[in-house]
Amino acid sequence: MTANKEDTNVRPSLLIVEDLQVEFDTYGGTVQAVRGVNFSVDQGQTLAIVGESGCGKSVTVQSIMGLIPAPPGRIIAGSARLRGHEILGRKTVGGGEIRGAEIGMIFQDPMTSLNPTMKIGDQIAEPLKVHRGYSARNASLEAVRLLELSRIPEASKRARQYPFEFSGGMLQRAMIAMALSCKPSILIADEPTTALDVTIQAQILDLMLELQKETGMAIILITHDLGVVARMADEVAVMYAGKIVEYGSANDIFYRSAHPYTVGLKEAMPTNDPARQHELKPISGSPPDLFAPPAGCGYCSRCPYAMQICSESPPQNNGLHDHHSASCWLHHPRSGIKPDTLFFGDAL
Amino acid sequence: MGDLIEVRALTRFFDLGGNQFVHAVDKLSLTIGEREIVGLVGESGSGKSTLGKTILGLYDKTDGEVIYRGGVLPQKYRPTDFQQLATKMQMIFQDPYSSLNPRMTVGEIIGEGLRLHFNISESDVKEQVVDWLQKVGLQADHMSRYPHEFSGGQRQRIGIARALILEPEFVVCDEPISALDVSVQAQVVNLLGELKETMGLTLLFIAHDLSMVRYVSDRMAVMYLGSLAELGKANDVYFNPKHPYTEVLVGSNPEPDPEFEKGRVSTSIQGEIPSPVNVQSGCRFANRCPKVLGVCREKTPELVPMKGEDRLVACHLVS
Ligand SMILES: Nc1ncnc2c1ncn2[C@@H]1O[C@H](COP(=O)(O)OP(=O)(O)OP(=O)(O)O)[C@@H](O)[C@H]1O
Ligand SMILES: Nc1ncnc2c1ncn2[C@@H]1O[C@H](COP(=O)(O)OP(=O)(O)O)[C@@H](O)[C@H]1O
Ligand code: SF4
Ligand SMILES: [Mg+2]
Ligand SMILES: [Mg+2]
Numbered sequence: 001m002t003a004n005k006e007d008t009n010v011r012p013s014l015l016i017v018e019d020l021q022v023e024f025d026t027y028g029g030t031v032q033a034v035r036g037v038n039f040s041v042d043q044g045q046t047l048a049i050v051g052e053s054g055c056g057k058s059v060t061v062q063s064i065m066g067l068i069p070a071p072p073g074r075i076i077a078g079s080a081r082l083r084g085h086e087i088l089g090r091k092t093v094g095g096g097e098i099r100g101a102e103i104g105m106i107f108q109d110p111m112t113s114l115n116p117t118m119k120i121g122d123q124i125a126e127p128l129k130v131h132r133g134y135s136a137r138n139a140s141l142e143a144v145r146l147l148e149l150s151r152i153p154e155a156s157k158r159a160r161q162y163p164f165e166f167s168g169g170m171l172q173r174a175m176i177a178m179a180l181s182c183k184p185s186i187l188i189a190d191e192p193t194t195a196l197d198v199t200i201q202a203q204i205l206d207l208m209l210e211l212q213k214e215t216g217m218a219i220i221l222i223t224h225d226l227g228v229v230a231r232m233a234d235e236v237a238v239m240y241a242g243k244i245v246e247y248g249s250a251n252d253i254f255y256r257s258a259h260p261y262t263v264g265l266k267e268a269m270p271t272n273d274p275a276r277q278h279e280l281k282p283i284s285g286s287p288p289d290l291f292a293p294p295a296g297c298g299y300c301s302r303c304p305y306a307m308q309i310c311s312e313s314p315p316q317n318n319g320l321h322d323h324h325s326a327s328c329w330l331h332h333p334r335s336g337i338k339p340d341t342l343f344f345g346d347a348l
Numbered sequence: 349m350g351d352l353i354e355v356r357a358l359t360r361f362f363d364l365g366g367n368q369f370v371h372a373v374d375k376l377s378l379t380i381g382e383r384e385i386v387g388l389v390g391e392s393g394s395g396k397s398t399l400g401k402t403i404l405g406l407y408d409k410t411d412g413e414v415i416y417r418g419g420v421l422p423q424k425y426r427p428t429d430f431q432q433l434a435t436k437m438q439m440i441f442q443d444p445y446s447s448l449n450p451r452m453t454v455g456e457i458i459g460e461g462l463r464l465h466f467n468i469s470e471s472d473v474k475e476q477v478v479d480w481l482q483k484v485g486l487q488a489d490h491m492s493r494y495p496h497e498f499s500g501g502q503r504q505r506i507g508i509a510r511a512l513i514l515e516p517e518f519v520v521c522d523e524p525i526s527a528l529d530v531s532v533q534a535q536v537v538n539l540l541g542e543l544k545e546t547m548g549l550t551l552l553f554i555a556h557d558l559s560m561v562r563y564v565s566d567r568m569a570v571m572y573l574g575s576l577a578e579l580g581k582a583n584d585v586y587f588n589p590k591h592p593y594t595e596v597l598v599g600s601n602p603e604p605d606p607e608f609e610k611g612r613v614s615t616s617i618q619g620e621i622p623s624p625v626n627v628q629s630g631c632r633f634a635n636r637c638p639k640v641l642g643v644c645r646e647k648t649p650e651l652v653p654m655k656g657e658d659r660l661v662a663c664h665l666v667s
Pocket of ligand 2: 053
């Protein structure tokens with residue numbers, strides 16, 4: 001478990017997820033959406049989970065939040081411990097609500113969690129009354145304060161408006177206000193800026209960083225945008241076909257990329273360094289079918305480095321240094337390849 | 349390099365009733381050289397798609413004109429105009445999911461334009477469809493399949509084959525890669541680049557992703573609220589923006605480099621793009637501009653050449 005930092009002397013992580021496995025029953029068969037995921041998050045830190053669509057990012061965090069619809073979904077193995085307490089499949093921890101209170105969440109489309117027929121202020125006030133015992137008046141005041149905290153101009157006027165009167169960026173701010181209402185220790189943000197313009201994205205990302213500084217909350221940020229990862233993340237988990245294939249600090253992932261998929265992603269993107277222009281190199285093929293995941297490495301069919309063993313058995317998670325690790329046979333201690341030669345620092 | 353397309357004071361309003369007009373494109377001028385790729389960036393609602401569609405005659409022009417190879421195109425297209433011009437100009441759409449008819453096979457979709465616009469035999473259509481499937485990296489036997497059987501990147505290739513089989517000279521690509529994963533974006537961008545070379549295409553490439561637009565384009569046009577803020581060589585505009593709005597856009601574009609990203613001061617601006625309904629005079633960016641002057645709120649800056657630079661900028665600070 002290189003990804004988890006229990007073995008070091010620092011205090012244990014806020015949230016530790018181990019061997020998470022999630023399936024869905026569909027007409028076509030069983031989708032193995034998440035196939036053994038491990039990671040941990042510390043207070044005040046941001047973990048980015050990055051990977052292409054369908055690789056299991058959302059299912060991973062929805063499992064933690066207890067949002068997997070069952071049926072068709074099923075958590076078949078694993079644990080998620082918040083300050084040492086198991087939360088998978090539970091609603092409360094130590095007497096407190098998990099969803100909304102311990103962990104707040106925002107989504108790509110704010111309307112999935114807003115009621116279109118209810119005023120924004122009332123929607124923020126509601127859980128404060130229900131879960132926190134606020135009086136109606138105090139809940140309304142607190143809702144306005146939270147909108148101000150999310151830098152919504154004219155907050156008291158805005159609180160009396162309906163969602164359709166808000167732009168996409170404003171709705172995302174309102175969502176953040178709502179997610180923060182119960183002072184969560186972790187904010188999970190699933191593609192929070194994917195639908196927004198870069199200018200509005202920058203505002204929302206800045207807001208998240210500022211609020212993290214003020215509250216010390218941890219952030220789990222899901223994105224497929226490596227630029228957003230570079231801006232926000234302390235730690236990065238690169239996901240592919242239901243597994244984390246590389247894990248490390250942002251600098252490890254970008255400057256000492258170890259997994260061929262991470263390298264492939266970087267080579268497929270333009271750089272903005274005029275001195276280091278390169279031809280875009282697409283990753284050929286497409287991700288494997290999660291109805292029948294490959295026996296070996298999930299990336300095997302697209303990997304330019306694939307060896308015989310890669311198609312036969314899944315690579316283990318190989319620790320590299322600190323807590324940088326990669327699930328790839330190239331990094332197996334007995335691959336005979338010197339680890340130093342396997343960092344693709346010049347890929348970008 | 350001669351001009352293929354000249355857009356002159358092109359205007360497209362949408363009538364909302366009650367004397368309310370959306371100024372989607374407002375007196376916009378732009379030339380596109382033969383075999384050139386012009387990238388078009390700007391926030392959502394700035395009018396990029398409307399500009400592309402108005403140039404192609406998919407929207408009637410409210411005012412202004414589009415000149416193609418020296419000839420003025422109709423203000424309002426009749427069916428025969430589409431018939432004639434479809435083989436010269438085409439559009440590739442953003443959404444590879446909704447822009448293909450789910451009830452048609454891939455072969456029917458790609459061959460439709462040929463059947464419609466040329467009097468050619470079914471076997472010739474088939475031959476060309478097979479040829480194009482291969483050109484865009486698909487296989488001949490994909491012809492009899494339906495769009496839902498393909499991935500996003502493959503569907504976008506189908507859309508490209510459908511547009512290019514008519515061998516147009518000019519193609520508007522409206523966010524052709526926005527819906528695709530990073531690993532697949534490069535496939536589509538490289539394909540467009542190759543086809544540009546082999547077919548001598550001229551492209552208007554609309555996209556959100558500034559890094560990709562810089563990479564793809566010869567020149568880059570920055571659009572804001574119906575008009576151009578800046579136009580110049582793609583690298584110049586990106587690395588040395590002159591218009592305060594371009595500065596903000598480039599400054600908001602996150603780059604895949606953690607040390608650079610964490611070191612840079614945030615250039616994010618407050619506020620959002622205002623409503624394009626009944627736009628006031630003065631600079632359209634004035635209410636968000638970090639460098640706004642008194643004159644900006646009164647006088648509309650024209651898009652004019654900068655002294656000594658190969659660049660057009662619409663800003664009082666610069667002119
Ligand atoms: N058919 C229409 N009727 C009324 N208004 C319209 C119509 N089509 C577009 N508009 C408006 O015109 C403006 C420009 O729209 P357009 O779709 O060209 O923007 P865009 O720059 O392509 O944005 P995006 O990046 O979101 O695709 C917007 O305010 C839009 O709401
Ligand atoms: N409710 C569901 N029913 C069936 N399959 C699902 C459901 N939710 C997710 N999946 C499948 O699980 C896999 C991972 O999905 P997801 O976590 O949403 O990916 P992403 O990384 O894009 O967030 C995909 O194959 C997806 O189709
Ligand atoms: S295990 Fe093999 S196939 Fe998988 S990424 Fe490593 S080298 Fe490539
Ligand atoms: Mg998702
Ligand atoms: Mg558009």
